Amino acid sequence: MKNSTNGRLRTGGARILTPPPGPNAKKILARDKKVVSPSYPRDYPFVMERGRGAEVWDVDRNRYIDWAAGIAVAATGHSHPKLVEAIQKQAEKFIHISSDYYHEAMVRLGERINEIAPMKEDVGVFFANSGTEAVEAAIKLARYATKRQRFLGFLGAFHGRSMGSLSFTASKYVQQERFFPTMPGVVHVPFPDPYRPVLDMQAPRSGADYGDAVIDYIERVIFQSILPPDEVAAVLVEPIQGEGGYIVPPPNFFPRLREMCDKHGIVLIADEIQSGVGRTGKWWAIQHWGVEPDIVCIAKGIASGMPLGLMAARQSVMKKWVAGAHGNTYGGNPIACQAALATLELVENGMMQNAAAMGEFIMDALAEMQMRHPSMGDVRGRGLMIGVEFVQDKTNKQPAHQLREDVVHNAFQNGLVMLGCGRSVVRVAPPLMIEKPLVEEGLELFEEAITAAEKKHKLL
Numbered sequence: 254m255k256n257s258t259n260g261r262l263r264t265g266g267a268r269i270l271t272p273p274p275g276p277n278a279k280k281i282l283a284r285d286k287k288v289v290s291p292s293y294p295r296d297y298p299f300v301m302e303r304g305r306g307a308e309v310w311d312v313d314r315n316r317y318i319d320w321a322a323g324i325a326v327a328a329t330g331h332s333h334p335k336l337v338e339a340i341q342k343q344a345e346k347f348i349h350i351s352s353d354y355y356h357e358a359m360v361r362l363g364e365r366i367n368e369i370a371p372m373k374e375d376v377g378v379f380f381a382n383s384g385t386e387a388v389e390a391a392i393k394l395a396r397y398a399t400k401r402q403r404f405l406g407f408l409g410a411f412h413g414r415s416m417g418s419l420s421f422t423a424s425k426y427v428q429q430e431r432f433f434p435t436m437p438g439v440v441h442v443p444f445p446d447p448y449r450p451v452l453d454m455q456a457p458r459s460g461a462d463y464g465d466a467v468i469d470y471i472e473r474v475i476f477q478s479i480l481p482p483d484e485v486a487a488v489l490v491e492p493i494q495g496e497g498g499y500i501v502p503p504p505n506f507f508p509r510l511r512e513m514c515d516k517h518g519i520v521l522i523a524d525e526i527q528s529g530v531g532r533t534g535k536w537w538a539i540q541h542w543g544v545e546p547d548i549v550c551i552a553k554g555i556a557s558g559m560p561l562g563l564m565a566a567r568q569s570v571m572k573k574w575v576a577g578a579h580g581n582t583y584g585g586n587p588i589a590c591q592a593a594l595a596t597l598e599l600v601e602n603g604m605m606q607n608a609a610a611m612g613e614f615i616m617d618a619l620a621e622m623q624m625r626h627p628s629m630g631d632v633r634g635r636g637l638m639i640g641v642e643f644v645q646d647k648t649n650k651q652p653a654h655q656l657r658e659d660v661v662h663n664a665f666q667n668g669l670v671m672l673g674c675g676r677s678v679v680r681v682a683p684p685l686m687i688e689k690p691l692v693e694e695g696l697e698l699f700e701e702a703i704t705a706a707e708k709k710h711k712l713l
């Protein structure tokens with residue numbers, strides 16, 4: 254890393270100078286261990302010093318390419334000057350006024366969300382501080398508006414970790430273990446994963462895909478046995494499953510799900526917390542299938558890392574709850590709102606397009622890479638939400654969990670920050686502003702990490 258004398262960070266240059274964790278990182282890790290909850294799932298010891306765009310530096314002056322963006326959060330890159338400016342300006346004016354009062358940035362953000370929300374009908378917005386709170390708000394509104402109590406969710410889903418959202422979360426066993434009882438009334442069905450289907454397609458019609466199989470299963474099995482459809486308040490679904498493995502559903506799934514919800518008066522909640530705000534090359538991932546949800550949950554990328562969660566609902570649903578039915582202290586935090594407004598402007602003026610273009614470039618490169626590597630079972634995604642699934646061999650598709658761990662670890666040691674998801678998937682989720690040179694450099698590092706892991710596991 255090169256630091257110029259005025260303290261501003263230059264990008265590019267050397268990568269790993271001291272194999273991480275270096276001496277400075279080690280000291281912080283030791284202190285962290287004494288005071289920070291051990292429940293946080295940390296896969297490797299990246300101790301951040303600072304970031305710029307799609308590059309991050311650790312406390313031992315190592316430079317990394319960031320293909321994780323936190324957890325798909327730093328949408329506009331690290332410390333984008335426009336974000337820094339928006340945050341500083343607001344901080345000077347006022348930092349807090351609770352949601353019991355009014356301020357303009359909150360209204361403006363509501364207007365912006367109304368402009369870009371994935372439904373034609375006007376929406377109203379509830380303001381919170383995190384993804385799980387956005388989901389809690391959606392669950393509560395769905396119950397309130399429908400006067401129904403039960404829900405449908407999906408295996409592999411991740412919706413958060415508070416007791417309501419946790420009752421839907423089903424991507425890893427450890428998220429559930431010892432926390433029962435969570436909120437009762439949620440029935441889980443398989444998510445339409447075309448790479449790993451668990452349901453048979455019964456008498457497939459022409460043009461049918463695995464999405465039809467899942468809806469048929471809900472209609473013919475779940476709704477006939479355990480779950481009376483007219484007691485179901487809502488279906489909660491990720492348009493592209495995130496923590497579960499960056500799984501893209503087949504084309505028929507969302508149109509059929511919408512039909513099913515309409516038929517039974519069920520509210521369709523799209524959890525766009527990871528897939529939204531331009532990451533997939535459209536504002537919302539569900540727009541890839543031309544389907545409108547009734548409620549959309551937004552967080553992660555929306556404010557480029559300032560804590561903000563939003564729940565936007567069609568006004569016909571939103572108008573049903575009354576003053577006092579739901580609220581919070583920090584909702585509409587002015588700094589978070591300004592950060593979101595700045596983020597939306599940057600995403601709208603180029604970054605969303607960039608995500609689509611870079612995503613296509615990466616998908617092509619990975620498809621080519623896949624031919625050289627026996628462990629790369631599947632490559633899928635939209636825009637900059639791409640998953641690479643590792644397998645023991647391509648015919649039996651046995652998930653290669655340990656190999657995946659090794660790939661992520663090797664990448665880190667070489668200067669590429671990545672995150673796993675699912676059992677054997679690595680996600681490619683850089684900031685939306687990432688440019689070609691860092692994409693190409695990252696692809697090289699990723700392939701080196703895969704080659705080393707395949708050698709260790711005797712696949713090469």
Ligand SMILES: *Cc1c(COP(=O)(O)O)cnc(C)c1O
Binds near residue numbers: 412
């Ligand atoms: C991260 C995530 C959440 C939870 O967000 P938190 O801010 O961690 O509470 C919910 N849904 C999806 C799809 C997510 O990726």
